[in-house]
Amino acid sequence: ALAKTEDQFTTYQFPPSPDHPGIRMVWNENGSQPGSWGNGWKWLNALRSPQIECVVGVHPWLENDLGFSDLILPAQTTYEHNDLVIVQRSDILGMFYQDQAIDPIGDSLSDFEIHRQIGLKLGLDEAFPPAEDWLKKAYEGTIACSKHGISWDDFKDRKYVIYDSPTWEEWVDIKKGNGFSERGGGMSRFWETGEGLETPSGKIEFVSSLISEHDPDNKERPPVAKWVSHEEAPDRPKAREYPLIVMSNHARYRFHVQGDDIPWIQELQKVEGVDGYRYEACWINPADAAARGIANGDVLKVYNDRGAVLVGAFVTERIIAGAVSVDHGAKMDIVALNNEQVDRGGSIN
Structure with a gap:
């Protein structure tokens, strides 16, 4: 369940009390935080x-943080x-039975079986059936x-089920089950009845009553929505120290970290x-490159207060002056450079 909106205005402290032991163990499962998300060094x-007394890593591969x-x-x-x-986010909605294709590699277990074996050791047999x-x-x-x-056995024999789109009658039943009229949907309940919005006033609020009540002086989220410049934006003092904005988009030829170690993908994007x-490519505008004496193919150090990476310059008009682009998801390769830890792999996040 989602937290209540009011929780956004409640200050929580961790540890919650001076005698609380805090976090002593981390269970790191199927993630690659440095590479897929921000604050990798943190x-x-x-x-x-x-x-942290114990870190357990669960993954098919030795991702960026598994070595820790x-x-x-x-x-x-x-x-x-x-x-x-289950097939989602597609024009075709369906469900497939996935047969095991190969024998398990080494001592590997499925994620479910890893948790199940631990549950059995703890006496949680009913919570973890086969x-x-x-x-x-x-x-x-x-x-x-x-x-x-x-039936389950029939489904396993046929391997898949492709669902038809609902008939009009079925669609109407679905809408009525969610409180909408036959022709309604979206905000129709509000403009038909004046009800149905989950704001405190039940109306469209141009001035947030919740923020006005709980945190009216918040400069980053004022009661009336307006543009608030980020502290590291080009128009803020921090830009004098770091004048270029870094974008860390999804790579074209990999999914987060997945695929970064494939040689032919490396040939395409490195x-x-x-x-x-x-090196991970760093797109830079010719004007910015010329001002810094950078040529195509040069090895660059991209850094800020949070860390530093080494990248390869790709000088191109396809990026605006004042910004550089380094796709996120590279495999980390930490090296020492002038007594500083630097990621030669170029994991920008």
Whole structure:
């Protein structure tokens, strides 16, 4: 369940009391924080904190932060176990039975089985039934079973179910079940009845009554919505120290970190330095490059107060002056440069 909106105005403190032990263990599962999300150095420093007594990493691969684990539990890829796959965010809505394609690699277990084995050791047998039972129970809650009468065994034989779009009558039933009229939807309940908005006043609020009540002097989120310049924006004092804005977009040829270690993808998106190392590309406008004596292919150090990475210059008119672009998701490669820790892999996040 989502937290109540009012929680945004409540100040929480952690640890909640002076005698609270705080965080002593981190369970790091299927993530690669430095690379996929921001504050990568902050996350790695947290894992290295003396206060953290144990870090458990669960992943099929040795991702950027797995090397900071005390214990690594090898998880399986999707090819190594049976599963139930739901198709979403597509024009075709369906469900597939995923057959195990290969034997498990080494001692790897599925994510579910890793948790199940721990649960069994803790006496939580009922909470963690065998994976087959769990999948069957999940399937029996779908309309493929409840509406169309396709049993679990039949579904496993046929391998997939593709759903038809709802008929008009079914669609009307769905809308009525969510409080809408036959032709209604979206904000129709509000303009038909004057009700239905979840604001405190029940109206469209140009001045937020919640912010006015709880935090009216907040300069970053005032009661009346307006543009608030970020402290590191070009029009703020910080820009005198760091005049270029860095964008860290999704890469075209990989998904977050996934695919960064594939040679032919590296050939497409990396810049080979004079040392033969393939650096993450840094797009920079010719005007900015000329002002700094930068040529195409040069190895650059991109840095701010949060960390530093090495990248390869890609001089192009396809990026505006005043900004550079380094795609996020590179594999970290931490080296020492002039007694400073620098990521040669170019993991900008």
